[in-house]
Amino acid sequence: MIMQKLLSELHLYNGTALVFENKSITYPKLLERIDKLSAAILHYAPQQELIGISATRCIEMVIGVLAILKAGKAYLPLDPTYPHTRIAQLTADSHLKFVVCINSESAFFKQFELDVIASDETYDYPDIPLPLQSEIVCVLYTSGSTGVPKGVCLGHKGLINQLEMQKSHGHAKPGVRTLQFSHLSFDGSFLEIFVPLYTGGVLYLINDTYRTNIGKLLHYIVDNSINRMFLAYVVVQYLAETAQQYNLYPTSVTEIITGGELLRITPQIAHFFDVLGDCVFMNVYGPTETSVWVTEHKLKGNALQWPAIPPIGAPVPIAQVYIVDEQLRLLPIGETG
Numbered sequence: 614m615i616m617q618k619l620l621s622e623l624h625l626y627n628g629t630a631l632v633f634e635n636k637s638i639t640y641p642k643l644l645e646r647i648d649k650l651s652a653a654i655l656h657y658a659p660q661q662e663l664i665g666i667s668a669t670r671c672i673e674m675v676i677g678v679l680a681i682l683k684a685g686k687a688y689l690p691l692d693p694t695y696p697h698t699r700i701a702q703l704t705a706d707s708h709l710k711f712v713v714c715i716n717s718e719s720a721f722f723k724q725f726e727l728d729v730i731a732s733d734e735t736y737d738y739p740d741i742p743l744p745l746q747s748e749i750v751c752v753l754y755t756s757g758s759t760g761v762p763k764g765v766c767l768g769h770k771g772l773i774n775q776l777e778m779q780k781s782h783g784h785a786k787p788g789v790r791t792l793q794f795s796h797l798s799f800d801g802s803f804l805e806i807f808v809p810l811y812t813g814g815v816l817y818l819i820n821d822t823y824r825t826n827i828g829k830l831l832h833y834i835v836d837n838s839i840n841r842m843f844l845a846y847v848v849v850q851y852l853a854e855t856a857q858q859y860n861l862y863p864t865s866v867t868e869i870i871t872g873g874e875l876l877r878i879t880p881q882i883a884h885f886f887d888v889l890g891d892c893v894f895m896n897v898y899g900p901t902e903t904s905v906w907v908t909e910h911k912l913k914g915n916a917l918q919w920p921a922i923p924p925i926g927a928p929v930p931i932a933q934v935y936i937v938d939e940q941l942r943l944l945p946i947g948e949t950g
Contacts, residue, residue, distance in 0.1 A: 615750055615769045616682040620812055625814040633672050633818040651681035653736035658711045661686065662747045665712030665727060668692040668797040670818050675731035675806055677713040682750065685743035689752045690797040694723050700725055703754055707764060753798055755901055771904025772803060774931040779808045784841055784868040787813030790833065793917040794824060800901045801843045827851040831861060846874050855886035862888045872897040872906055878919045886916035898925035907932040930935040
């Protein structure tokens with residue numbers, strides 16, 4: 614299972630694991646807090662397969678996710694900024710009973726009849742054998758084709774394959790700095806969080822003011838010498854425009870991954886990557902159900918020569934992709950489906 618695989622790697626590292634604002638935590642301290650919180654989760658919710666996790670950005674958010682998985686359970690992100698009706702809908706549809714959050718959010722989540730396990734509390738419960746091991750890592754609620762949120766279950770095997778693929782073929786290495794930009798309910802957040810920890814990197818979490826202010830985000834990336842990012846196309850476009858406006862370029866960045874919408878190489882994006890030089894721009898595709906992405910196309914070299922609309926690339930080593938017609942019949946190579 615994924616947490617056993619991750620824990621086997623976490624024990625190898627001693628440096629800084631997470632940074633948020635003026636706080637940081639080392640790998641040994643992270644392991645200690647995961648152990649204590651997972652024991653508390655098993656004490657209070659031994660038979661629950663699914664545990665809610667507050668999506669409020671902080672070091673405890675990451676600790677909560679990892680502790681839930683170590684306890685053999687799956688996590689479901691809940692954002693306190695969502696409308697109350699949406700949170701009520703998610704908790705009812707998932708039959709959720711428990712949520713992991715910081716103490717200051719306890720009253721908020723209790724109004725949804727959820728029992729709270731505080732991630733910033735100090736616990737001292739003994740380790741016990743896992744009463745169950747969930748077959749899924751997390752449940753992420755997408756908008757759904759009908760507009761009604763639907764829960765998508767992500768399994769262990771696909772996500773483990775993604776970790777291995779990124780470790781073998783990506784830019785994540787010990788000490789490499791990765792930005793945690795995506796919302797926890799977006800599947801890209803899984804790789805943002807797990808890949809740097811799996812490879813001994815440093816994960817930099819930002820609060821929402823940086824996610825909504827591109828100028829502040831650009832300065833944060835530069836000031837903290839960020840190396841890796843997963844950003845939506847529109848964010849890359851705004852970042853490129855802002856870099857040009859300020860004549861400030863994050864030259865420490867070696868890899869930017871984008872996905873989720875059609876990628877266009879605008880003049881601003883081409884100039885941005887031309888200045889960055891050796892930075893790889895990777896276009897990926899895959900619905901949430903396929904464990905993040907199944908095809909990728911790496912753009913590198915002379916950015917001024919990149920195609921205006923890059924392809925989604927070829928299947929990654931762990932996947933096969935089939936192009937079919939409306940009756941789901943396999944099409945010949947070159948046909949549109």
